[in-house]
Amino acid sequence: MFKYIITLISREGVCDKEKTCRIKGIMRTIAEINEKIKKGKAVVVTAEEVIDIVQEKSYKKAYETIDVVTTGTFGPMCSSGVFINFGHSNPPIRMQSILLNDVCAYGGLAAVDTYIGATEVSQKRGMEYGGGHVIEDLIAGKDIKLHALSSGTDCYPRKEILTTINKDNINQAYMFNPRNAYQNYPAATNSTNKTIYTYMGTLLPNYGNITYSTSGELSPLLNDPYLRTIGVGTRIFLGGGVGYVAWQGTQHKVDVERSANGIPLVHAATLAVIGDIKGMSTEYVRGAVFDKYGVTLFVGVGVPIPVLDEEMLKYVSVKNSEIYTKLVDKSGNVNIDKKYNYAELRSGTVKFNGKAVHTAPLSSLDVARKIACTLKEWINRGTFELTEKVADLPCESVVHPLEIREIK
Amino acid sequence: MSKLKLKLSFDKDCVTKPVIYELVKKYDVMTNILSANIEYGNRGNMILEIKGKEENLSLTLEYFKSLNIKYEIYAEAILWDESKCINCGSCTAVCPTQALTMGKDDLLHFDKDKCVVCQLCINACPIRIISVEL
Numbered sequence: 001m002f003k004y005i006i007t008l009i010s011r012e013g014v015c016d017k018e019k020t021c022r023i024k025g026i027m028r029t030i031a032e033i034n035e036k037i038k039k040g041k042a043v044v045v046t047a048e049e050v051i052d053i054v055q056e057k058s059y060k061k062a063y064e065t066i067d068v069v070t071t072g073t074f075g076p077m078c079s080s081g082v083f084i085n086f087g088h089s090n091p092p093i094r095m096q097s098i099l100l101n102d103v104c105a106y107g108g109l110a111a112v113d114t115y116i117g118a119t120e121v122s123q124k125r126g127m128e129y130g131g132g133h134v135i136e137d138l139i140a141g142k143d144i145k146l147h148a149l150s151s152g153t154d155c156y157p158r159k160e161i162l163t164t165i166n167k168d169n170i171n172q173a174y175m176f177n178p179r180n181a182y183q184n185y186p187a188a189t190n191s192t193n194k195t196i197y198t199y200m201g202t203l204l205p206n207y208g209n210i211t212y213s214t215s216g217e218l219s220p221l222l223n224d225p226y227l228r229t230i231g232v233g234t235r236i237f238l239g240g241g242v243g244y245v246a247w248q249g250t251q252h253k254v255d256v257e258r259s260a261n262g263i264p265l266v267h268a269a270t271l272a273v274i275g276d277i278k279g280m281s282t283e284y285v286r287g288a289v290f291d292k293y294g295v296t297l298f299v300g301v302g303v304p305i306p307v308l309d310e311e312m313l314k315y316v317s318v319k320n321s322e323i324y325t326k327l328v329d330k331s332g333n334v335n336i337d338k339k340y341n342y343a344e345l346r347s348g349t350v351k352f353n354g355k356a357v358h359t360a361p362l363s364s365l366d367v368a369r370k371i372a373c374t375l376k377e378w379i380n381r382g383t384f385e386l387t388e389k390v391a392d393l394p395c396e397s398v399v400h401p402l403e404i405r406e407i408k
Numbered sequence: 409m410s411k412l413k414l415k416l417s418f419d420k421d422c423v424t425k426p427v428i429y430e431l432v433k434k435y436d437v438m439t440n441i442l443s444a445n446i447e448y449g450n451r452g453n454m455i456l457e458i459k460g461k462e463e464n465l466s467l468t469l470e471y472f473k474s475l476n477i478k479y480e481i482y483a484e485a486i487l488w489d490e491s492k493c494i495n496c497g498s499c500t501a502v503c504p505t506q507a508l509t510m511g512k513d514d515l516l517h518f519d520k521d522k523c524v525v526c527q528l529c530i531n532a533c534p535i536r537i538i539s540v541e542l
Contacts, residue, residue, distance in 0.1 A: 074494070076534065128536070201501045202532050209501050286494060288534035296534070298494060348510065360501035364494045365514040 027309045033067045034385045042067045044379045046372040047218045047305075047316055054317040059310050062317075068379055068386065069316040071220040072237070072302040072371030075213050075363025076288055078199065079179035079250060080297045081117040082135050082277055085171040086146065088112055089163075094156035095148035099123065100134045100165075102145070111156055115176075118287075118297035130295025133287030135175075138167050139239070139280045173277045175239060175285075179249035181301045183221030183269040186328040187212035187345060189336070189357070197292035198330045201362055207352055210327065210359045215368035216320045216342035220303035221269050223316045225262040227254075229306050231389025236273065237302030237375045240284040242384065243275025245303075248393045255396060262315070263323050265339060269393065273301065284371065298364070302371040304379060306386055320346060327352070410462045413442075413482040413524050417453040422475045424449070430471065435464045442524045443504045455504070455524050482525040488518050489537040499529040499538060 036042035043066050045053060050069050054062045084105075086095075094111040098104070102124045105116040120131040137144055143164040152159045167173055189210045190196050190203035197203075201211045216222065224230050234245040249270025256268045277285075284300030307313050320342035327338045340350055349356045378384035418427075431437050437460035446452030458468060472479050486507075495516050500508045507522035508529055530538050 075496075201498050202528075204502065211498075211501050286535055289536060290534055291531040298496070298534075346510075358501075358506075361497035361510065362501075364496040366495040369514070 028067065030306050030386050030388050033306050036067055037379055037382055037385050040382055042379060044068045044070060044376045046369070046376055047071045047223050048369065048372070050317050051217065051319050054313070059313055063307060063310045063313045066307050066313065069223065069305045069307060070302060070372045070375040070379070071218055071223050071305060072300065072368040072375065073181055073215040073219050073363060074284065074298055074300045074367035074371060076199070076290070076296040077177060077180045077299045078119050078296045080175065080177040080299050081115050081131065082138065082173055082175050084114050084116065084173045086112040086165060087171050089158060089161055091158045092156045093148060093150050093158035093161050094153055095150055097149040099147045100144050101129070101137065103129070103131050103134050119295050121295055127289055127294055130287065132295045132297035135297060136282050136285055136287040138173065139277050139285050140282045141167055167278055174274060175243070175277050175280070176246065176274045177299060178272050179251060179270045180273050180299055181220050181271045182267055183225070184264045184325055185213050185267050186326045187340060188328055188330045190331050191329045191334040192331045196331055197290070199290055199293055199296070200330055201360065202291055203330055207357055210345070210350065210352070210357050211362050212325065212345045212359065213362040214325070214342060215363060215365055216323055216346070217318060218365070218368050218372055220301060221271070222263060222318065222323055224305050225264065225315060227269055227393050228312065229308065229389070230303055231392045233387055233390035234303065235384070235387040237300065237371055238273055238275035238280070239277065239300055240281030241275055241279025243273050245271050246274040247272040248397070251399050252394065252397050253399050254394070259324055261318060261322055263318065265324055265326050284367065300367060300371050302375040304375055304386055409459055410465055411457065411459045412465055414456050414458065415453065415480045415482065416456055416472065416477050418477045419451050420449060422477055425475065427475070427477070431458065431468055435468050435471065436460055437464055437468055443526065455526055457524065484525050484540045485520070486523050486525055486529065487539045487541045492535065492537045494535060496534065498534050499532045502528040502532045504528070
């Protein structure tokens with residue numbers, strides 16, 4: 001049924017069910033919610049708080065009171081980076097090879113534009129420092145060493161520049177993350193007899209531990225499993241400042257195996273997000289190293305979800321014990337047919353093959369909670385209004401593998 | 409009663425010897441194997457906590473020497489910079505003694521007494537705020 005609704009929404013803008021609900025007056029609109037926000041009368045709760053409220057009251061009564069539910073997540077998100085415009089020097093340079101604190105940034109844009117990606121590693125310090133750390137240092141307001149080379153042109157005669165930049169002396173600096181806020185992610189373990197080092201952390205031999213990465217019941221896309229309210233243009237919390245959903249994230253996938261409550265059991269939808277780093281804080285953007293794997297960036301994302309009708313309230317009141325994820329062998333050797341819910345994973349141990357296996361999180365629930373609370377505070381203060389999405393994210397999508405083809 | 413935390417590494421000649429039995433029987437020390445990785449007939453290493461009279465602990469170390477078992481004494485302590493911690497929990501994945509755990513408050517908790525200074529958490533920490541104090 002949900003798929004049917006989604007299809008109708010994407011084809012006609014408003015589905016039949018929503019039309020009926022509006023006529024009956026049992027549905028609220030984002031415009032109505034924004035009016036309440038302006039008057040300071042909107043009722044905003046976090047995705048954790050809503051669970052208790054729904055348990056105390058009925059869905060119907062809870063729906064009548066709650067306007068917005070805020071979510072949050074703070075985990076390692078490799079597909080992240082920042083666009084920067086440095087401004088022009090005198091004489092000017094058309095930068096072709098660009099280093100920021102000895103970390104390579106992209107030189108294939110206009111003269112003084114670049115993109116620094118989170119996972120690029122330092123040419124001098126290797127994996128211990130990388131793009132993620134440059135981004136954190138930039139947000140912290142630190143001076144960053146800029147070294148760029150050029151072959152020189154008639155209009156850009158300078159061939160080399162060595163200087164320092166910081167967030168106050170550059171022009172634009174905006175984060176554009178091609179893939180953030182994964183809607184669910186499989187938990188990881190290791191079937192081999194050797195420790196393996198992965199983006200899911202250090203995995204001990206012989207199923208010695210299980211790691212998982214989610215904020216579960218607080219996670220943005222787990223609270224709107226069919227993306228009814230989240231789309232292109234949705235205003236969000238990003239890295240401590242205000243950002244927007246720009247597009248579907250890379251590897252966005254919706255046609256996946258789901259539990260009866262609509263929650264995907266594996267990786268599914270993703271978001272591409274954008275936001276000005278000048279409003280961000282290092283509390284919510286942190287460079288990180290995964291041992292013997294590489295550099296990444298912890299990014300804080302929070303999405304406000306308007307409680308448009310009782311169905312939305314059901315989605316946002318989902319709890320950890322109802323959110324399942326599959327377990328995957330990260331060595332790639334064994335096909336494990338096992339799923340756990342996040343209440344089990346968060347307990348610290350789960351049963352696997354008859355044994356108790358230690359579980360460990362990789363994303364910070366503490367910071368995720370702070371994000372949901374901050375977003376709630378912004379809305380309560382009237383400084384953050386909700387947006388109507390400009391376009392839906394795709395409701396049908398395929399993730400292709402990369403074939404190895406012969407070069408002719 | 410004194411206590412020592414040791415990291416032992418031994419080669420194939422002593423992998424087959426009942427070392428722990430000898431410690432208990434001959435030197436009257438209480439042993440607690442915190443981590444062991446032994447390839448039978450090849451080599452192995454072990455993190456071992458021993459408790460006993462000071463003189464017996466010295467004799468134990470002499471005994472290790474006589475068997476050509478290399479040992480390092482953990483005299484260090486793990487330093488966790490709590491103020492910079494993001495409480496992600498990655499370090500808890502590798503901690504063999506549950507000295508590092510996630511509490512009910514979803515914050516990282518560090519129990520110094522349980523720590524054997526195996527140092528696995530140092531590299532498992534993605535934001536590099538765990539170090540060893542000599």
